[in-house]
Amino acid sequence: MAEKVLMKGNEAIAEAAIQAGCRFYFGYPITPQTEIAAYMAKRMPKIGGTFLQAESEVAAINMCIGVASTGKRVMTSSSSPGVSLKAEGISYMAGCDLPALIVNVQRGGPGLGGIQPSQSDYFQATKGGGHGDYRLFVVAPASVQEMVSLTAHAFNVAEKYRVPAMLLADGTLGQMMEPVVIDDITVEEHDKSWALTGTKGERAHNIINSLSMLPEELEQWNIDRYQRYAQIEKNEPMWEEYMMEDAEICVVAFGIASRVSRNAIRAAREKGIRVGMIRPITLWPFPKEMLLASSEKVKAYITVELNMGQMVEDVELATRCRRPVLSANRAGGCIPSPEQVLAQIEAANRLGGEQ
Amino acid sequence: MAQTQMLFAGFGGQGILFSGKFLAYDGLISDKQVSWLPSYGPEMRGGTASCSVVFSDETIGSPIVSEPDILVAMNLPSLDKYEDAVVPGGLIFVDSSLVERKVRRTDVTTYYVPATRLAAEQDMPTLANMILVGKLIRETGVISTDNIDKIIEKVVSARHEALKEQNKKAIAIGLHYE
Numbered sequence: 343m344a345e346k347v348l349m350k351g352n353e354a355i356a357e358a359a360i361q362a363g364c365r366f367y368f369g370y371p372i373t374p375q376t377e378i379a380a381y382m383a384k385r386m387p388k389i390g391g392t393f394l395q396a397e398s399e400v401a402a403i404n405m406c407i408g409v410a411s412t413g414k415r416v417m418t419s420s421s422s423p424g425v426s427l428k429a430e431g432i433s434y435m436a437g438c439d440l441p442a443l444i445v446n447v448q449r450g451g452p453g454l455g456g457i458q459p460s461q462s463d464y465f466q467a468t469k470g471g472g473h474g475d476y477r478l479f480v481v482a483p484a485s486v487q488e489m490v491s492l493t494a495h496a497f498n499v500a501e502k503y504r505v506p507a508m509l510l511a512d513g514t515l516g517q518m519m520e521p522v523v524i525d526d527i528t529v530e531e532h533d534k535s536w537a538l539t540g541t542k543g544e545r546a547h548n549i550i551n552s553l554s555m556l557p558e559e560l561e562q563w564n565i566d567r568y569q570r571y572a573q574i575e576k577n578e579p580m581w582e583e584y585m586m587e588d589a590e591i592c593v594v595a596f597g598i599a600s601r602v603s604r605n606a607i608r609a610a611r612e613k614g615i616r617v618g619m620i621r622p623i624t625l626w627p628f629p630k631e632m633l634l635a636s637s638e639k640v641k642a643y644i645t646v647e648l649n650m651g652q653m654v655e656d657v658e659l660a661t662r663c664r665r666p667v668l669s670a671n672r673a674g675g676c677i678p679s680p681e682q683v684l685a686q687i688e689a690a691n692r693l694g695g696e697q
Numbered sequence: 698m699a700q701t702q703m704l705f706a707g708f709g710g711q712g713i714l715f716s717g718k719f720l721a722y723d724g725l726i727s728d729k730q731v732s733w734l735p736s737y738g739p740e741m742r743g744g745t746a747s748c749s750v751v752f753s754d755e756t757i758g759s760p761i762v763s764e765p766d767i768l769v770a771m772n773l774p775s776l777d778k779y780e781d782a783v784v785p786g787g788l789i790f791v792d793s794s795l796v797e798r799k800v801r802r803t804d805v806t807t808y809y810v811p812a813t814r815l816a817a818e819q820d821m822p823t824l825a826n827m828i829l830v831g832k833l834i835r836e837t838g839v840i841s842t843d844n845i846d847k848i849i850e851k852v853v854s855a856r857h858e859a860l861k862e863q864n865k866k867a868i869a870i871g872l873h874y875e
Contacts, residue, residue, distance in 0.1 A: 348718075348725050348733070374737055457737070518760050519718070519733040521725050604758035679763055 344525040351486045352377035352516040354524070355419070355445055355509065356385070358493035361527045364415040364443070365391035368402040370424060373457045374513035375447035378419040399424040403431030403444070410440035411550045413537025415497055419445035421513075422463050423454055425471070432506055433472025437552025439536075439567065441500035443493065444478075445509045447516040448648075450675035458675025459513030461597060462649035467510045468626045468656075475564050477571050479507040479578065480625040482596040486520040492623070494527040499578060501532040503570045510625060512648060514598045514677070580623035581632055585611065589618030591690045592636055594657050595646035596622050599678065603646045606683035615691050633660035642690040643667045646683050648676070666693055699754045701839055702762040705826075706747040706779055707771025707792070712826035715852070716769065717748035719830055722848045723840040724752055732760035745774050752839065767837060769829055770796060771812075788837065790829050808832055810874055816867065824867035831871020842872070 349357070356378045359367070367382040379395065386393035396402035402418045409416035420428060425446045435442060448463050450456040463471075467480045479499050481492040489511065496507035538548050554560040585607060586592065595603045600621040610617045620636060622629050642665055645653045651669035658667050670686035672678045703720065707713045714735045724731025730753040736746055749762035768783050769790045770776040776789075776796055783789055785804045793809035800807040810832050812825035834840055840848075845868055853861045 346725060348721060348731075513737070514734060514760065517735055517737050519721060520757075520760075521731060598759075601757070602759040602761070604756075608758070677761060680759060 344523050346521050346523050348519050349486060349522050350377055350517060350519050351483075351489050351511060352447065353381045354486045354489045354522050355493050355511070356381035357524055358490040358527065359415075359417050359443065359497070360385060360389065360391070361524055362415065362494040362497045363529045364417050364497065365389070366406075366409045366414060366416040367392070368394050368396050368405040368416070368418050369420065370396050370399050370402055372421045372424045374449060374459070374516050375419050375421045375445065377516070378445060378447075399427035400431065403428040403435075406442045406444075407431060407435055407438065407440060410435065410442045411438070411538045413534035413539065415443075415501075417443040417445065419447065421447050421449045422451050422460065425463060425466065429466075429472040431472075432478070433474050433476060434552050435506045436472070436476035436478070436567075437474060437563075438550050439504040440506065440550065441497075441504055442506050443496050443500060443509060444506060445511065448510065448512045450673070456675040457513070459515075459598060459677060460648045460673070460675055461510075461512055461599060462652070462673060463510065464625065464647070464649055464652040467508050468628070476567070477505065477574070477626055479503070479505055479574060480510055481507070481580075482510045482623060482625050483515060484597050484600045484621065484623075486515070486518065486522045488623075489515065490522060490524055491526070494529075498528070498530040498532075499574070502530065503574055504536070505570065505574070510597070512598050513675075575627040578624060579627045579629045579632070581629040582621040582623060584619040584621065586618035586620065586636065588616050590639065590641050591615060591617040591687055592640040592643050593617065593619040593646055593683070593687070594622070594633070594643055594653065595619060596625060596653075599646040599648055602678055602680055603683055605680035606687060609680065609684050610687045613688075615687060617687050617691075628656050628660060630660040633657060634662065637661040637664045640665060642693050644683070644686050644690050645669045645671070646678055647671045648678070649673055666690075700757075701752040701767065702765050703750040703752075703767040703769070703839075704747060704762045704765035704779060704782075705750070705769045705771075706745060706775030707826075709744065709746045711746070711771050712823065713746040713771065714748050716826040716830050717750045719827070719848055719852055720750050720840060722851050723844050725851075726844050726847055727841070729753070730755065730757050732757045734760045734762075745772070745778070747775070767833065767839070769833060771826065771829070772796060773798070776800070790833055790836075792825060792829060794825075808836060810871065812871070815870055815874075819866065819870065821863050821867060824863060827864050827867035828871040828874070831868035832874050833871070834868070835872045835874075
């Protein structure tokens with residue numbers, strides 16, 4: 343087994359990507375994710391990989407399109423405003439059916455916002471961000487160890503379904519250090535017959551393209567893509583349950599918010615409140631079936647988020663509005679305290695399940 | 698559940714993050730759960746720097762220390778900002794060569810160490826932080842003194858061999874400070 347080391351979340355993402363076979367990284371510095379680029383700059387030249395600091399985020403994502411077209415594993419990373427700049431390229435990637443990993447270590451927004459941790463790019467990550475009918479496979483790690491496993495997993499899923507994947511973290515997870523073991527990384531082999539590798543005069547040209555002037559053809563591309571999205575929704579949802587066995591109140595939180603929630607749930611349990619948590623690990627696909635099943639026993643939900651409550655509507659939809667959905671949230675770079683979450687758990691407990 | 702929440706705070710440049718990192722490495726060596734979280738951004742550049750370290754027997758929830766069991770305050774703004782956040786019965790370590798006032802709380806245990814002056818006297822002005830770490834280890838036993846040398850080997854890179862002995866010396870001053 344590999345040695346256990348103390349590593350920042352950002353560094354762990356970078357090393358995991360390398361272990362997962364990524365040899366191309368293009369990025370542009372922005373707080374709080376610059377350690378990813380710094381780590382890649384140090385490591386890539388030593389292992390025959392390519393690190394390139396692009397002239398902008400737009401250039402970096404387009405370089406990713408180029409590498410992805412050849413079937414090689416490629417990654418870019420940024421933080422919120424930088425990811426907005428990449429949005430056009432991400433849409434093109436989705437339209438070209440290209441796998442790649444985009445890392446967003448979120449900071450407060452909108453606009454230039456701030457540099458402190460945030461989860462306010464939830465909509466952007468899960469509902470689009472760029473134009474057109476497309477989805478990203480979105481994973482949300484909650485520990486440095488999970489930043490390793492989900493980075494590797496995201497590469498595999500992206501290739502399996504030929505979709506861009508996003509790892510959605512935040513400034514806290516990027517900056518914190520925890521003991522981590524970098525192992526158990528499986529590099530899956532998926533069909534790459536679509537890749538641009540040179541025909542050598544032996545096969546027809548492959549074409550990577552998102553443009554069609556024929557509406558019926560473009561529609562068919564969308565329909566085919568949505569069949570793959572349906573497979574992802576069926577096969578790939580991931581979540582963790584915490585103290586849900588007898589829970590009447592259910593916290594729904596991902597990433598750093600789920601860790602703050604753990605403290606609050608332990609405190610609430612000491613007060614005799616039956617509370618647990620469903621932590622979505624994939625944000626798209628959202629663990630809808632699991633949430634719907636939980637609404638048989640749960641009388642109220644609380645989303646805990648570092649945004650204005652963006653996930654509330656997804657919990658309402660998943661549970662078909664059968665139960666009230668409250669939120670304990672902070673925005674702008676602030677983090678909900680365990681006390682704030684506990685107060686909302688107590689408020690939910692008083693609701694008694696009345697809508 | 699046994700859990701210790703520690704907060705280190707001071708000026709950028711006092712080695713606040715390093716102090717926390719030193720203790721965090723004990724978690725790695727002793728196979729305890731540990732998290733280390735720095736403040737980042739403009740507050741580090743000339744303003745206050747802080748760093749949260751959590752030790753636990755179980756999976757750590759929030760890595761953000763808002764109610765520390767142990768506070769190390771290396772300047773006055775840090776003591777002003779965090780004194781009231783310390784849990785009742787908690788411990789506060791103060792660099793008394795830089796912080797002129799006393800701790801106002803009466804429900805905490807306070808240790809005053811003129812760390813910056815002691816470090817300057819030993820001609821190692823950048824290691825006041827490690828003198829305070831030594832005192833913290835002495836008073837809390839939060840890490841085993843047996844691990845000190847092992848941690849130094851891990852956190853001080855081989856390129857700075859001379860600094861290893863200096864760090865050990867600074868910790869020893871704190872360990873023996875009455």
